[in-house]
Amino acid sequence: MFAKRTTLADVARMAGLSPTAASLILNGKPDTRFSAEAHARVHAAAAELGYRPNIGARALRTDRTLSIAFISDVVATTRFASGLIQGALEEAERAGHVVLVMETRGEPAREVEAIEAVLDRQVDGIIFGTVRARELYVPDLPEATKVVMLNATNPRHGVSVLPDEEAGGRAAVDLLAAAGHSEGIALIGQNDEAERDLFRSATVDRRIRGLRSELAQLGLTLVAEESCWDWEPHNGYDLTAELLDRRTDVRALLCMNDRLAFGAYQACTERGLTVGQDISIVSFDNDELASYLRPGLTTIGLPHVVMGREAVRLLLSNAGPGERLIPMPVVERSSIARVTPARSGTADLATRRLAELRAGTGADAADA
Amino acid sequence: MFAKRTTLADVARMAGLSPTAASLILNGKPDTRFSAEAHARVHAAAAELGYRPNIGARALRTDRTLSIAFISDVVATTRFASGLIQGALEEAERAGHVVLVMETRGEPAREVEAIEAVLDRQVDGIIFGTVRARELYVPDLPEATKVVMLNATNPRHGVSVLPDEEAGGRAAVDLLAAAGHSEGIALIGQNDEAERDLFRSATVDRRIRGLRSELAQLGLTLVAEESCWDWEPHNGYDLTAELLDRRTDVRALLCMNDRLAFGAYQACTERGLTVGQDISIVSFDNDELASYLRPGLTTIGLPHVVMGREAVRLLLSNAGPGERLIPMPVVERSSIARVTPARSGTADLATRRLAELRAGTGADAADA
DNA sequence: ACCACTTGGTAAATGCATTTACCAATGGCT
DNA sequence: AGCCATTGGTAAATGCATTTACCAAGTGGT
Structure with a gap:
């Protein structure tokens, strides 16, 4: 032309x-x-x-390229990573920035390369993301480099964005209790005894802390805790099948993620239990999966998109250090049965606490 | 530091x-x-x-930034888009390039902005990707701009990368026929009569063409074709439920994608039919879903990652115009029942044709 | 002794936008 | 008339790497 x-x-x-x-x-x-x-x-x-x-020429003098880097361990495996990227893209667009995406596959060598590659291109800042939230190793950087940790933490780079897992854990329990469940609640995917020295991820620890503290607050106890390392559908299936065959008093399942819940559905169905009627299931993540199931799975969502947006916002606004906790949306579908509560006081309390959680955080609107 | x-x-x-x-x-x-x-x-x-x-400074003289743009309608909705990006990232890394990812949400205005943003940054080339393969509108570009269409076509920009849907369609039919199915095959998601004037996507058209021509080659016919616009699980459920209630001679389901198949599983299970035993299901995409199902879903995969890689390779190698068809991997799990064939000649023929397809294309290794 | 190469380099221009330092002309004031 | 401020600009330096044009010293041949 x-x-x-x-x-x-x-x-x-x-x-x-x-x-x-x-x-x-x-x-x-x-x-x-x-x-x-x-x-x-x-x-x-x-x-x-x-x-x-010509932005490159301008950058020569101004040292600003209107470009930021998004360096992640993995981009395609889960919808989680894509959500983070999508949020980052949206917010970057709004700010007139462009995003350079890099994947490290978790390999430190590749991470060093990625950092050098983006530094060579004078990015205005770097977002380090992970899928499994954890303390992420970050190589030395020029001290002027702006950094935000996304779903990760790092001692030297204080700004991080994390899901508010503690509140999420509480919400899951409240959901069950508010529906009248006070007995026969089992945890699928985690067992503190068995996993004493096992580090899963910083956020999962918080999820469990929230969950347990809320159980304690409401005076509830678990009838079983089934542990497994991977949280895949077949694990959920095996654990649930075994649990249901072992005891008959199970009325509600707290699954550590939606894939486990997916397996649990299959095990329940096979045993003639209708989810949302004979047994309740609540879990975490709000995977695509959750909406495919019948009945729809009630789950505490991971607010990927909002987290991605927030990371970019923090990066570009030179925010001071600290953890930004993003509320987890409670996505109610139909997997929780309403039962007549053994102790209606508990159910009422749970309802109130849930309302507080949702109001306090605006959690529902959080991941539109 | x-x-x-x-x-x-x-x-x-x-x-x-x-x-x-x-x-x-x-x-x-x-x-x-x-x-x-x-x-x-x-x-x-x-x-x-x-x-x-400093790559920006160098670019001022050389006009090469070692950066390419990936402009896509959508990045996070499906694993398909992420796979494309992942492949592109891998290949770009190998070539020492960096990828600038942009999302247009299908809005033309946003597309224009995205193009300008990346042109301002002097990218060495642009990949235009879509999730629903289609002819994509592309605004005027400086004629020196290198462009590759990924899962899309455009009259002015001849280089495009597409899945070999025609062969994929054939393979799906061969899979069923080779297992002995020659009667009672139904198509879920498409009906030529009902959709005569409906344009779904360039690649789906080819998928259906391959499928029908293979049926014809083998002398097979369909007992039913159930049409619906969206290919979501609940559509698959409704269509299959209604079909199974209407007729009792259905033995195999060709589902247009895995989400439909997922719904079909539920309908079958509800009716006491065990998939992979009483009824066969084969579909397309190789979604994450397919491996979660029990029994595992046999499906013709979309080779996202390979496609993304190939797009970058073509972009950086100044390839001449033309369509590059990427073989679709046939992913065999356990959703197809082996039945004693009514006509064993047909089954043998299908087996041979399937072997040819797989050998000719190396389809199995294609999406590692 | 002189020319023609070869060897081993360097000075300066270039690409593009930003930014600092400076300048000419005009008007106002005393 | 002399001086200062203001108005409305411009020349040139700068950031960094690449590239063209050029040069000095040495070598070999005759």
């Missing part, structure tokens, strides 16, 4: 002014006294020629 | 040579007669100082 990009010099020439004038005017610098005439001529010329500044 | 990046001038100074010498030597220019001494000193200095060229 057109042979070469127009440069600032072209605009200046057409406007009959110096490049200095053109630059100053187009960038709207204050305290620079050019005539209204000059302003008009420069803007007209720029529009006429379709002038767009 | 360190105050400022080292520049080429720093390296030159430390080596006691001119920046010219340093540049020429570090870039390994041929026919430039510097002493072995000089080479050694420059390399030593560069290593000592940890010199890395």
Whole structure:
């Protein structure tokens, strides 16, 4: 279409002014006294020629590229990573920034390479993301580099964005208790005894803490805790099948994630139990899966998109260090049965606490 | 850690040579007669100082940024988009390039903005991707811009990468026929009569063409074709439930995607039919879902990752125009029942044709 | 002794936008 | 008339790497 990009010099020439004038005017610098005439001529010329500044050239002087890097261990495996990226993309767009995405597959060598590659391109900041929230190793960086940890923490880089798992854990329990469950609640995927020295992830620890403390607050106990390392559907199936065959008093399942819940559904169905009627299930993540199940799975969602947005916002606003906890939306579908409570006081209390959690955090609107 | 990046001038100074010498030597220019001494000193200095060229500055003269853009309608909704991105990232990494990811949400205005944003940053090329393969509108571009269409086509930009849906459609039919099915095969999700004037997507059309032509080749016919616009689990459930209640001779379901198949599983199970025994199901996509189901779903996979890789390879190799068809892997799990064939000749033929498809394309290894 | 190469380099221009330092002309004031 | 401020600009330096044009010293041949 057109042979070469127009440069600032072209605009200046057409406007009959110096490049200095053109630059100053187009960038709207204050305290620079050019005539209204000059302003008009420069803007007209720029529009006429379709002038767009060469960002690389500009960066040479300003050290700002309007580009940020998103370095993640994994981008495609789960919808979680994509959600983080999507949120980051949205917010970056709003701020006129562009996002350079890198995948490290968790390999430290690859991480070093990724960092160098983006530093070579003078990015304005780096977001380090992980799928399994954890303390992430980050190599030395020039100290001026702005960094935000997304779903991760790092002692040297204090700004991090995490889901509010503690509140999420509480909400899951409240959901069950508010529906009248006070007995026969089992945990699928975790057992403190068995996993004493096992580090899963920083956020899962908080999820469990919230969950247990809420059980304690409400005076409830678990009838079983089934532990497994991987949280895949077949694990959920095996654990649930075994549990249901072993005892008959199970009325509600707290699953550590939706994939486990998916397996649990299958085990229940096979045993003639209808989820949402004969047995309740609540879990975490709000995977795509959760909406496919019948009845729909009630779950505490991971607010990926909001987290991604928030990370970019923090990065570009030079926020001070600290953890930003993003509320987890409670997504109610139909997997929780309403039962007549053994102790209705508990159910009422749970209902109140749940309402507080939701109001306090605006959790429902959080991941639109 | 360190105050400022080292520049080429720093390296030159430390080596006691001119920046010219340093540049020429570090870039390994041929026919430039510097002493072995000089080479050694420059390399030593560069290593000592940890010199890395400023890519933006370099681009000013070379017009190459070692960056490419990936502009897609959607990035997070499906694993499909993430797979494309992952493949692109992998191949770009190998080539020392970095990927700038943009999402347009299918809005033309946003697409124009995205293109301008990446052009402002002098990318070496652009990949336009879509989730629903279709002819994609692309605004005018400077004619030197290199473009590859990924899962999309465009009359002005001839290079495109698509899944080989025609072969995929054939394979699905062969799979069923080879297992002995020759009667009672139903199609879930599509009906030519009902959808005569409906454009779904370029690739789905090919999928159906392959499927029908293979049925014809083998002398098979369908007992039913159930149409619906969305291919979500609940559609699969409704269609299958209604079909099974209507007729009792259905033995195999060809589902247009895995989500439909997921719904179909539920309908079958509810009716006491065990998938992989009483009824066979085969579908398309190889969603995460497919491996979660019990029994595992046999499906013709979408080779996202390979497609993403291929797109970058084509972009960077200045390939001539044309469609690159990427083989779809046939992923055999356990949803197809082996039945004694009514006509064993047909089953043998299907087996041979399937083997040819797989051998000819290397489809199995295609999406590792 | 002189010319023609070869060897081993360097100075300076270039790409593009930003920014600092400076300048000419005009008007106002005393 | 002389001086200062203001108005409305511009020239040139800058950031960094690449690249073209050029040069000085040495070598070999005659």
